[in-house]
Amino acid sequence: MSRRIxxxxxxxxxxxxxxxxxxxxxxxxxxxxxxxxLLGGARISVTAEQIEAQRQTWGLDKPLFPDQVIDYLSATLxxxxxxxxxxxxxxxxxxxxxxxxxxxxxxxxxxVIAVLxxxxxxxxxxxxxxxxxxxxTTGISLxxxxxxxFWLGMLLVVVxxxxxxxxxxxxxxxxxxxxGSFAWLLDYLWHxxxxxxxxxxxxxxxxxxxxxxxxSDVVTEDYMVTARAKGLTNRQxxxxxxxxxxxxxxxxxxxxxxxxxVAGAITVEAVFAWPGIGGLTVxxxxxxxxxxxxxxFLLLGVSIVIAxxxxxxxxxxxxxxxxx
Amino acid sequence: xxKINVLSRSRLRARAISGFLRHFIGHGGAQLGLVCLGFFxxxxxxxxxxxxxxxTAITATGDFLAPPSRxxxxxxxxxxxxxxxxxxxxxxxxxTIALLATVISLVVGTTVGITAGYFGGLADVCLMRVTDxxxxxxxxxxxxxxxxVALEAMGAGGEILGFRPSLFVIIxxxxxxxxxxxxxxxxxxxLSLKERTFIDRARVAGSSNTSIxxxxxxxxxxxxxxxxxxxxxxxxxxxxxxxxxxxxxxxLQPSWGTLLSLAQRSGAASVGAWWYLGAPGVCVLTVSLAFxxxxxxxxxxxxxxxxxxx
Numbered sequence: 001m002s003r004r005i006x007x008x009x010x011x012x013x014x015x016x017x018x019x020x021x022x023x024x025x026x027x028x029x030x031x032x033x034x035x036x037x038l039l040g041g042a043r044i045s046v047t048a049e050q051i052e053a054q055r056q057t058w059g060l061d062k063p064l065f066p067d068q069v070i071d072y073l074s075a076t077l078x079x080x081x082x083x084x085x086x087x088x089x090x091x092x093x094x095x096x097x098x099x100x101x102x103x104x105x106x107x108x109x110x111x112v113i114a115v116l117x118x119x120x121x122x123x124x125x126x127x128x129x130x131x132x133x134x135x136x137t138t139g140i141s142l143x144x145x146x147x148x149x150f151w152l153g154m155l156l157v158v159v160x161x162x163x164x165x166x167x168x169x170x171x172x173x174x175x176x177x178x179x180g181s182f183a184w185l186l187d188y189l190w191h192x193x194x195x196x197x198x199x200x201x202x203x204x205x206x207x208x209x210x211x212x213x214x215x216s217d218v219v220t221e222d223y224m225v226t227a228r229a230k231g232l233t234n235r236q237x238x239x240x241x242x243x244x245x246x247x248x249x250x251x252x253x254x255x256x257x258x259x260x261x262v263a264g265a266i267t268v269e270a271v272f273a274w275p276g277i278g279g280l281t282v283x284x285x286x287x288x289x290x291x292x293x294x295x296x297f298l299l300l301g302v303s304i305v306i307a308x309x310x311x312x313x314x315x316x317x318x319x320x321x322x323x324x
Numbered sequence: 325x326x327k328i329n330v331l332s333r334s335r336l337r338a339r340a341i342s343g344f345l346r347h348f349i350g351h352g353g354a355q356l357g358l359v360c361l362g363f364f365x366x367x368x369x370x371x372x373x374x375x376x377x378x379x380t381a382i383t384a385t386g387d388f389l390a391p392p393s394r395x396x397x398x399x400x401x402x403x404x405x406x407x408x409x410x411x412x413x414x415x416x417x418x419x420t421i422a423l424l425a426t427v428i429s430l431v432v433g434t435t436v437g438i439t440a441g442y443f444g445g446l447a448d449v450c451l452m453r454v455t456d457x458x459x460x461x462x463x464x465x466x467x468x469x470x471x472x473v474a475l476e477a478m479g480a481g482g483e484i485l486g487f488r489p490s491l492f493v494i495i496x497x498x499x500x501x502x503x504x505x506x507x508x509x510x511x512x513x514x515l516s517l518k519e520r521t522f523i524d525r526a527r528v529a530g531s532s533n534t535s536i537x538x539x540x541x542x543x544x545x546x547x548x549x550x551x552x553x554x555x556x557x558x559x560x561x562x563x564x565x566x567x568x569x570x571x572x573x574x575x576l577q578p579s580w581g582t583l584l585s586l587a588q589r590s591g592a593a594s595v596g597a598w599w600y601l602g603a604p605g606v607c608v609l610t611v612s613l614a615f616x617x618x619x620x621x622x623x624x625x626x627x628x629x630x631x632x633x634x
Contacts, residue, residue, distance in 0.1 A: 026473045146612045151605040157593040297469040
């Protein structure tokens with residue numbers, strides 16, 4: 001067991017190392033002087049002293065390998081990703097931390113809704129395979145799964161914001177609301193509704209497809225026949241035998257998605273001008289703000305690696321066979 | 325003797341293929357997928373004959389954001405271009421990007437998978453560590469940071485093989501970042517294939533490693549490559565659409581994703597121009613669904629145990 005955890009940890013560190021290496025290499029492929037890039041690109045005037053200071057900090061006069069790599073990695077570990085081009089003089093790490101709560105609110109809420117609805121629907125569809133509910137749910141889920149969530153978001157804006165005027169389709173707050181008050185919280189959730197729905201619908205599609213497949217695999221197992229022969233009720237069979245065994249792939253997928261959904265929400269945030277990491281990514285892309293883009297890449301990498309780590313560990317706990 | 329042998333073998337193969345085709349065509353999902361795909365391929369093959377050359381802001385014929393009418397079946401965009409015209413030309417760009425990226429990804433994935441599985445040992449460990457990385461970090465995330473850098477390094481002018489540099493970069497980046505899944509599947513299949521007797525026989529007969537991999541293992545991997553290839557295309561369309569939507573596409577050769585990005589920037593959703601954002605979106609949805617259906621049908625046909633689950 002401890003060997004297994006050790007292997008998982010080593011792999012996680014390797015992945016992060018490769019993300020950091022990719023950042024390092026990409027940053028040096030861009031035409032132009034890395035020192036002036038770190039200071040905000042050639043687009044703004046910087047003094048020779050500032051460039052020299054950057055050269056010192058990042059060791060840009062030293063050989064590329066191993067000195068620069070080591071300097072880069074130690075700076076990354078300290079949380080120093082340089083300065084943003086677009087938001088002059090601001091640290092990339094500060095910018096990202098500022099925007100992180102909005103994204104966590106969006107993807108967290110969407111995850112909860114999607115797990116509740118998607119898993120329930122999928123388990124039911126898999127339990128009653130071939131029924132009317134199964135056909136309708138599976139068809140819709142497959143379509144939702146294949147739809148880019150940002151396009152769903154655009155459709156939601158057209159219907160619920162433009163045509164019906166029920167919900168706001170833009171931004172995170174109404175003008176004039178005092179930040180921190182209860183009215184602000186309600187207003188925030190009000191603005192959150194459509195983006196959350198867009199992200200959640202895509203996830204629901206995925207969860208239904210996977211939960212249904214997991215259930216379908218389980219209900220054809222021999223122990224289900226045994227359970228039926230023992231005289232268990234449908235409910236006992238579903239909860240005690242089928243659902244528990246089908247949980248394994250579902251739990252793994254949900255915990256993996258904790259990492260992937262941040263990246264998946266980027267386009268949705270762009271649709272709704274949601275002030276999270278996605279909005280920041282679009283601004284970084286438009287301004288070709290490389291330090292910011294790399295900070296975001298590192299954040300996405302870290303969240304994906306942590307989610308993978310969690311999935312691996314949970315799998316070990318849930319499946320006793322893995323322990324041996 | 326050997327002639328009869330060859331004849332019966334080719335007849336066997338023909339029978340196997342026709343049996344496969346009958347089963348595959350009989351699959352409801354496959355029929356729907358193939359019809360949709362055929363339609364879009366036909367549209368992508370001859371956009372000029374169907375709707376004329378790609379309209380620009382100068383040659384635009386309609387009003388701004390006009391709803392669908394007899395003149396413009398799918399309405400117009402914010403500079404008066406016909407949306408049907410844009411979507412039909414977008415089909416060509418989107419499908420070409422997705423298919424070429426898939427070819428790259430299948431070639432890389434199959435090569436890595438076969439090599440790792442066949443040789444085993446250190447080669448396997450090294451290749452699979454790299455594969456793990458690309459498996460864990462999604463193609464979209466990698467493309468998001470690589471594409472702008474590659475664009476800056478290459479410059480934005482001119483054309484490469486008939487593509488604007490940004491589209492060329494997107495093709496290569498998607499192809500080189502989305503092969504990990506294929507490599508894993510191919511590796512595990514190779515691991516089981518190389519233990520079979522016919523591989524031993526080929527080795528005893530003096531075949532080289534390369535020849536065994538190409539002539540004995542590769543043909544047996546066709547089912548896996550085909551079924552996964554269809555899913556890789558669906559994924560490539562998704563990534564291309566997302567990247568273009570974030571502004572990494574090329575407005576001079578607009579794909580469906582670029583059209584959605586233009587629609588978003590012109591505020592089509594907030595003025596209720598559903599036709600402008602609806603048309604490219606429906607196309608993306610239909611094509612990726614078609615590939616998913618075809619992929620599932622291929623999987624079902626090749627793998628009878630899975631036939632229970634549609």
